[in-house]
Amino acid sequence: MKRGKNCKGLSVVVGYILLVVFVIIISAIVFQWLKTYIPAQSLECPDGVSVIINEADFNEESRTLSLTLTNNGRFNISGYFINIKNNPQQEIPTTNIANSLNEEESNARIYRDSAVLFSSAPEFENRFGQGESTTHFFNIQNNIGTPLSLRIIPLRVQEYNEKIKIVSCGSAVSEKEIFIQEREEGEEENLRRREEG
Amino acid sequence: MEKEIYKKGISPVVATVLLIAIVIIIGLIIFLWFRGFTQESITKFGKNVEIVCQDVGFEADYSGGILSVSNIGNVPIYSMKLKISEQGRERTFDVAQEIAEWPGSGLRAGSGFSGNIEELSEEPIEITLTPVLLGISSDGGEKSYVCNEKQYGKEVL
Numbered sequence: 255m256k257r258g259k260n261c262k263g264l265s266v267v268v269g270y271i272l273l274v275v276f277v278i279i280i281s282a283i284v285f286q287w288l289k290t291y292i293p294a295q296s297l298e299c300p301d302g303v304s305v306i307i308n309e310a311d312f313n314e315e316s317r318t319l320s321l322t323l324t325n326n327g328r329f330n331i332s333g334y335f336i337n338i339k340n341n342p343q344q345e346i347p348t349t350n351i352a353n354s355l356n357e358e359e360s361n362a363r364i365y366r367d368s369a370v371l372f373s374s375a376p377e378f379e380n381r382f383g384q385g386e387s388t389t390h391f392f393n394i395q396n397n398i399g400t401p402l403s404l405r406i407i408p409l410r411v412q413e414y415n416e417k418i419k420i421v422s423c424g425s426a427v428s429e430k431e432i433f434i435q436e437r438e439e440g441e442e443e444n445l446r447r448r449e450e451g
Numbered sequence: 452m453e454k455e456i457y458k459k460g461i462s463p464v465v466a467t468v469l470l471i472a473i474v475i476i477i478g479l480i481i482f483l484w485f486r487g488f489t490q491e492s493i494t495k496f497g498k499n500v501e502i503v504c505q506d507v508g509f510e511a512d513y514s515g516g517i518l519s520v521s522n523i524g525n526v527p528i529y530s531m532k533l534k535i536s537e538q539g540r541e542r543t544f545d546v547a548q549e550i551a552e553w554p555g556s557g558l559r560a561g562s563g564f565s566g567n568i569e570e571l572s573e574e575p576i577e578i579t580l581t582p583v584l585l586g587i588s589s590d591g592g593e594k595s596y597v598c599n600e601k602q603y604g605k606e607v608l
Contacts, residue, residue, distance in 0.1 A: 268470050272470075275474050275478055282482070283482060296505075297525045337562075341517065341565070343516075345514055346510055346519040346520070348519050348521055348562075348563025348564055405521070422524065
């Protein structure tokens with residue numbers, strides 16, 4: 255049958271082109287919006303990380319806090335955050351004392367003014383092994399007051415998106431009340447006389 | 452006898468090119484117009500900030516007028532939305548703006564904060580804290596985002 259002379263309509267080819275272009279545009283809009291919702295791997299510690307505080311002693315005279323830790327978990331760790339409580343009304347220790355670390359005596363180093371790493375070596379490694387113990391010393395400044403309790407959050411070095419990251423293990427927080435070694439009576443009297451004089 | 456029909460018109464090739472050009476232009480207009488309806492996406496660490504809210508971890512306490520917060524997660528907390536319910540009213544504050552002790556760069560991982568909030572409320576009945584994160588908006592600038600209170604907010608009193 256011959257095609258009529260007065261046929262009107264859009265060419266089928268043009269129609270296809272229009273459809274394909276609209277689909278591509280709408281796909282681009284939806285993709286742009288949705289791609290940020292793709293969940294990526296989270297930065298978190300493995301279960302089984304654990305550090306216990308064996309001893310936490312504060313000497314009022316020398317204002318030195320000595321802290322003995324043991325890794326009783328299943329993974330090595332690289333360091334820890336340390337916060338103290340110096341106000342009896344507070345429940346949560348919030349004052350970070352990493353900067354007070356005596357690096358030489360502790361054979362450890364301060365990281366970014368907020369964390370303590372177990373090794374004085376510059377490389378980031380999980381050096382504190384399972385079953386190991388160590389003692390660190392902190393020189394507490396007078397303006398911080400008397401530490402009453404402390405809390406540590408272990409840290410691990412892990413690879414994330416092909417980069418080395420230091421990960422906070424919030425699920426392995428450890429707290430302990432600080433034992434305060436008070437000054438002897440004579441020392442208290444000497445200090446009072448010096449302050450009055 | 453066949454009638455001679457004198458047809459006028461443009462070449463089919465030119466017509467096709469014109470049609471395609473018009474479709475692309477209309478498509479661009481629709482794309483730019485529709486983009487205004489979608490919520491601006493704020494990203495942090497390459498992910499949508501709403502997903503990053505799931506990774507935030509913090510502990511908080513209120514005692515004797517002192518609010519204490521400790522960041523035990525790996526996401527820095529830019530600020531906190533503090534909602535205080537008192538007798539007959541409810542008020543909301545931005546901790547970073549209202550409390551001087553809040554660190555200017557936010558609460559980094561492992562950090563803590565404590566500040567007196569008695570000036571804001573003397574007799575609170577209920578206090579809820581919701582983390583506020585700082586992300587990057589689609590135009591490249593920094594923008595804050597308040598996490599969903601029902602999912603990520605914590606009652607400290």
